[in-house]
Amino acid sequence: MQLHLNIPSAGSGCTCLSRIGVSRYKADRYRRQRPEAAAQCPNCGYDAHASMHLCPARRKACNLYKKVGHFAKVCKSKRTRAAESVALRRQPTRIGSATRTVKQTCFLDKVATEGKDTTEDGSSSQPWRAELLLNGAAARFKLDSGADVTCIPEGHPLVPAVLCSVTGLKLLGPSNRPLHVLGSFQATLKHKEHHVDEMCYVIRDLGEPLLSRQASVSLHLIQKVCFDLGTLKGE
Numbered sequence: 001m002q003l004h005l006n007i008p009s010a011g012s013g014c015t016c017l018s019r020i021g022v023s024r025y026k027a028d029r030y031r032r033q034r035p036e037a038a039a040q041c042p043n044c045g046y047d048a049h050a051s052m053h054l055c056p057a058r059r060k061a062c063n064l065y066k067k068v069g070h071f072a073k074v075c076k077s078k079r080t081r082a083a084e085s086v087a088l089r090r091q092p093t094r095i096g097s098a099t100r101t102v103k104q105t106c107f108l109d110k111v112a113t114e115g116k117d118t119t120e121d122g123s124s125s126q127p128w129r130a131e132l133l134l135n136g137a138a139a140r141f142k143l144d145s146g147a148d149v150t151c152i153p154e155g156h157p158l159v160p161a162v163l164c165s166v167t168g169l170k171l172l173g174p175s176n177r178p179l180h181v182l183g184s185f186q187a188t189l190k191h192k193e194h195h196v197d198e199m200c201y202v203i204r205d206l207g208e209p210l211l212s213r214q215a216s217v218s219l220h221l222i223q224k225v226c227f228d229l230g231t232l233k234g235e
Contacts, residue, residue: 043070130211130221133190134158134200141211143221150189150198150215153206160185163202171203180204191219 039048044057052058063072128143137158141150149169152159163183171179182202189198189211196218216222 045074135187141209143216144210145213145222147210147212150200150212151203151206151210152200154182154202154204159202194219
C-alpha cells in the first residue's frame with residue numbers, strides 16, 4: 001500500500017498524511033487487528049469447504065423434512081414450524097411478601113410436530129395417543145409425559161358452554177409469552193377399567209387435547225420407572 005504525503009510549506013515543521021492515505025491506513029489496521037470469523041458451511045454445519053462439491057450433506061436428505069442438500073442440525077424449516085404439542089412444567093413463584101402467597105406458573109415448550117417425527121438416524125418416532133372417554137364421550141388425547149395439567153383446545157366439541165374461571169395459575173408459551181386460557185372444567189376420564197377425575201384447561205390455539213403426566217399414569221397409559229443401583233423398578 002502506498003501512502004500519499006503532502007509536504008507543507010517550509011517553516012511549518014510537520015509532515016501530514018493526506019485524507020485518502022489516512023482513511024486507508026486506518027481501515028487496513030482495523031482489518032489486521034480484527035479476528036477472522038470462523039466460516040461455517042450452511043448445509044452441513046462443519047467448517048467451510050473449498051468447494052460445495054466436497055460438502056458431506058450435498059446429496060443427503062434432512063432427517064426432519066427429507067429435503068436434500070443439508071443435515072437436520074442446520075435445517076431452517078424447523079425454526080419456522082408452528083408447534084402443536086406442549087410440555088408443561090411447574091415453577092412456583094412467591095408474590096406478596098407479607099402474605100407469602102404462592103402463585104402457580106406453568107411453561108409450554110415448543111415441540112416440532114409437522115410431518116413425521118424423526119431422529120438423526122432417520123427412524124420414525126410417532127407421538128403416543130389414546131382413545132379415552134371424557135364424561136362418557138369418546139375423545140382422542142396425546143399423551144404428554146412432561147405435562148403437569150390436561151389441556152383441551154378451544155372449539156373442541158366436548159368443551160362445555162360454561163367454564164370455570166382460572167385463578168392462581170399462569171400458563172406461558174415459547175419465549176415466555178402468556179397463553180390465552182379461556183377457563184377450566186372438571187371431567188372424568190376413562191380408559192378401559194381405569195378412570196380419573198381431572199381438571200381440564202381450555203386453551204386458545206392449541207392443536208390437540210393433551211393428557212397430563214399424572215392422568216396418563218393413573219389410567220395405566222404410561223408407566224413410571226426408576227433406576228436404582230442398576231435395578232429396574234416399575235411403579
